[in-house]
Amino acid sequence: MAQDNASIVRRFADEVITQGKIESAAEYVWEDVVEQVPLPGQGPGLDGLKDVLRSMRAGFPDIVFSIKEQITEGDKVASRFEWTGTHKGEFLGVPATGRHVRVWGIVIDRLEDARIRDTRIIMDTLGLMAQLGALPSSPTP
Numbered sequence: 276m277a278q279d280n281a282s283i284v285r286r287f288a289d290e291v292i293t294q295g296k297i298e299s300a301a302e303y304v305w306e307d308v309v310e311q312v313p314l315p316g317q318g319p320g321l322d323g324l325k326d327v328l329r330s331m332r333a334g335f336p337d338i339v340f341s342i343k344e345q346i347t348e349g350d351k352v353a354s355r356f357e358w359t360g361t362h363k364g365e366f367l368g369v370p371a372t373g374r375h376v377r378v379w380g381i382v383i384d385r386l387e388d389a390r391i392r393d394t395r396i397i398m399d400t401l402g403l404m405a406q407l408g409a410l411p412s413s414p415t416p
Contacts, residue, residue, distance in 0.1 A: 280386045281345045284352045287391070292340040292358075295332050297325050304391045311395035315367060334366025335376070353383045362407055367400075369409045376406040 287303040290296050306321045317323045332338060338360035346353045357379050362372045380398035384391045404410050 279389070280350065280352050280384075281347050281354075283386060283389055284345070284354055284382075284384055284391070285342055288340045288342055288354075288356070292328060292331070292338065297328050297332070300325055300328065302390075305387070308391055309393040311393060312397065330366060333364045334362060334371075335360025336363055337361050350387065351383060351385050353381060355379075355381050366407075367404075369404070369407050372407050374407055376403055378403045378406075 283303060287300070291300045291303065301321060304321055304324060307319075308321055308324060310317060310319075310324065313323065314327050317327050335358075338358055340356060340358040342354045342356050344355045357377060359375065359377050362369075362374050362376060364371050378399055379402070380396060382394060382396045384394045386392060401410075
């Protein structure tokens with residue numbers, strides 16, 4: 276069962292995020308999915324998740340989301356991921372820069388009946404903002 280859960284998470288990442296089939300998210304995620312650490316402005320449930328995914332694809336239309344390793348225990352799957360993309364649209368308030376980014380993170384998903392019931396994503400958002408040039412430069416002494 277645990278390996279099946281890991282495969283479900285991998286298929287979700289590939290089909291929904293990388294291929295951009297946002298409406299397919301309902302096949303992998305419960306309608307009332309709980310995002311333990313929502314992104315700024317993320318609404319609740321599946322609709323909130325779809326909004327965030329649409330926003331990511333609008334900001335980074337060539338996004339590729341790769342799962343590098345997974346650990347499963349019971350109904351939980353921990354996935355270390357990396358995503359890359361070119362910043363061609365506004366994302367998290369930052370206008371398009373044309374910069375290519377590489378962002379790492381870990382997501383812990385809990386599955387129930389072969390769909391994601393709740394999720395917790397820890398992503399290097401600070402590193403993303405630095406790559407986009409959105410952080411103020413350090414003052415010179």
